[in-house]
Structure formats: structure tokens, C-alpha cells
Amino acid sequence: MDLLWQWMEQDLALAGRSPFTRRVYLSAARAFAAFHGRHPEVMGQAEVRAWVEHLRGRTMSPQRFRQLLSGLAFLYRKTLGRPEVVSFLSWPKIPRKLPVVLNLKEVAALLEAVPHPSYRMLFRTMVATGLRIREACRLRLCDLDAARGVIRTVGKGGHERQVALPRNLLKALRRHCRETRPVAPWLFTGRLGRPLDPDHARRVFRAACRASGLERRATPHALRHTYATFLLEAGADLRVIQALLGHASIHSTEHYLRVSTRLIAQAPNPLDQLRG
Numbered sequence: 001m002d003l004l005w006q007w008m009e010q011d012l013a014l015a016g017r018s019p020f021t022r023r024v025y026l027s028a029a030r031a032f033a034a035f036h037g038r039h040p041e042v043m044g045q046a047e048v049r050a051w052v053e054h055l056r057g058r059t060m061s062p063q064r065f066r067q068l069l070s071g072l073a074f075l076y077r078k079t080l081g082r083p084e085v086v087s088f089l090s091w092p093k094i095p096r097k098l099p100v101v102l103n104l105k106e107v108a109a110l111l112e113a114v115p116h117p118s119y120r121m122l123f124r125t126m127v128a129t130g131l132r133i134r135e136a137c138r139l140r141l142c143d144l145d146a147a148r149g150v151i152r153t154v155g156k157g158g159h160e161r162q163v164a165l166p167r168n169l170l171k172a173l174r175r176h177c178r179e180t181r182p183v184a185p186w187l188f189t190g191r192l193g194r195p196l197d198p199d200h201a202r203r204v205f206r207a208a209c210r211a212s213g214l215e216r217r218a219t220p221h222a223l224r225h226t227y228a229t230f231l232l233e234a235g236a237d238l239r240v241i242q243a244l245l246g247h248a249s250i251h252s253t254e255h256y257l258r259v260s261t262r263l264i265a266q267a268p269n270p271l272d273q274l275r276g
Contacts, residue, residue, distance in 0.1 A: 008079045016158040032122025062092045099225035100218045113211035119204045121176045122188050128169045130227035134222040138194045139187040155246040228256045
């Protein structure tokens with residue numbers, strides 16, 4: 001069965017899935033095989049239905065349920081070439097929560113609470129550019145185009161895009177390179193000279209949240225939300241924000257309209273048009 005997992009790993013890589021998605025999908029496929037104690041190639045829709053019923057009896061979030069189903073769907077649709085086995089699957093809807101947006105005071109306190117300069121600069125870069133944590137951790141020195149004022153990055157699905165490189169951020173990054181001397185070609189490196197690990201960066205962020213007294217539950221992705229909301233409230237066009245964030249659909253970008261307190265407060269009220 002090891003060969004099957006190697007094939008699936010190769011297929012996931014060819015599909016441009018992130019390392020995190022690859023781990024999750026492979027784990028889901030292996031769990032399905034272990035549940036039945038049989039090779040997925042000899043199983044069919046009946047075994048998949050039994051697995052789904054088993055999952056429905058467990059306590060898990062809709063996001064986790066979707067991940068497990070997606071891993072199994074990829075296995076049969078792509079690696080085994082038997083899409084009919086999973087054709088009946090339906091994905092549960094995930095209620096969309098309002099993204100966490102930090103104010104400038106919270107951002108400043110959080111950055112101040114990060115003890116390591118490389119991680120502090122990483123998070124500062126994220127809030128100034130809207131990069132995802134994985135994108136920021138993998139930035140290379142050659143990705144900074146000072147002459148044009150842009151940063152080149154590779155996002156989800158291997159899609160390349162450019163984000164703005166503010167002048168003050170460029171100065172801070174140059175100072176960071178002089179003081180910490182990251183190991184080329186990477187912009188942010190740890191003690192062993194490797195690019196910073198996103199999972200460890202998340203733990204550093206959580207610790208900084210606690211140290212800064214941030215009451216709301218936030219992840220590094222909140223820095224991306226903060227960047228997008230500040231752009232929106234500054235008058236940036238939604239299509240421009242979509243391009244900067246690398247959203248495939250404008251609907252993802254429109255989500256920030258729900259959290260922009262300035263735009264909500266400025267919305268016209270019909271009562272203002274009434275006299276008396």
C-alpha cells in the first residue's frame with residue numbers, strides 16, 4: 001500500500017496542493033484504509049458510505065469533516081481514477097464567521113511582545129502586505145523588487161502575484177537583513193539557516209497574543225484580514241484588493257465589507273432623508 005501513498009503524494013504535488021493539504025489528505029486516505037483494513041483499490045462506494053457514516057457519528061467541526069471527505073475524494077478521483085466511487089459525496093456548509101481584524105494599537109502591542117526579531121519582522125511584513133503566513137515564511141531576497149516597489153510571491157495553487165512593497169517596510173527589511181543576516185536565498189531564517197516554519201510561527205504568534213493581553217482569539221491570518229480591511233477603509237477598489245490578496249473569487253474579498261466598521265458607520269440611513 002506504500003506505493004499508493006507515494007502516487008497520491010505525487011498527484012497532490014502535481015496539483016499544486018500545499019504541504020499542509022498534502023498531509024491532511026494523505027492522513028484522511030490512510031485513516032479510511034485503516035478503518036476497513038483493506039486496500040482502497042479493492043473497495044467501492046459501499047465502503048466509502050460506511051466510512052462517511054462512521055465520521056458522522058464522531059464529534060468534529062464541519063471544516064475537519066470536509067477535509068476528510070476531500071482527501072478521500074482526491075484519492076479516488078485523481079490517484080485511482082475511479083470518480084464514480086465518490087460521486088455521491090456532498091460537502092457540509094461551513095458557517096462563515098466574521099474575520100478577526102486588529103486595530104493599530106493591538107498590532108503594535110502584539111509586535112512588541114514578539115521576542116525574536118526574525119518573527120517580529122515576519123509578522124510586520126504580513127500586516128504590511130497581506131501575505132499568508134506560508135507565503136511570508138518562504139520569501140526570498142530576490143522576491144523584493146525595490147525599484148518597482150513590489151514583492152513577488154507564490155500563493156495557493158502555485159499562482160504567482162505581486163503585492164505592494166511600502167517604502168517604510170523596505171527600509172525595515174534592509175535593517176533586518178543587516179542585523180540578523182538571514183541565510184540566502186531566504187529573507188527570514190532560523191538558527192539552522194532554514195526558512196521559518198509556519199507552524200512554529202503560529203505558536204510564536206499565540207504566545208505574543210497572550211503576552212500582549214489580546215483578549216480576542218487571533219491567528220496570524222488576522223494580520224492579513226487587518227491589511228485588507230485597512231485597504232478597504234482607505235478607499236481601495238475591491239478588485240485591487242482581490243488581486244493583492246490573490247483571491248480567486250471576488251466573493252472572498254467582499255467578505256471584508258462585513259467587518260469594515262468605518263464603511264458600516266458611513267452607510268446612508270433612510271431616516272436622514274426624512275424631515276421633522
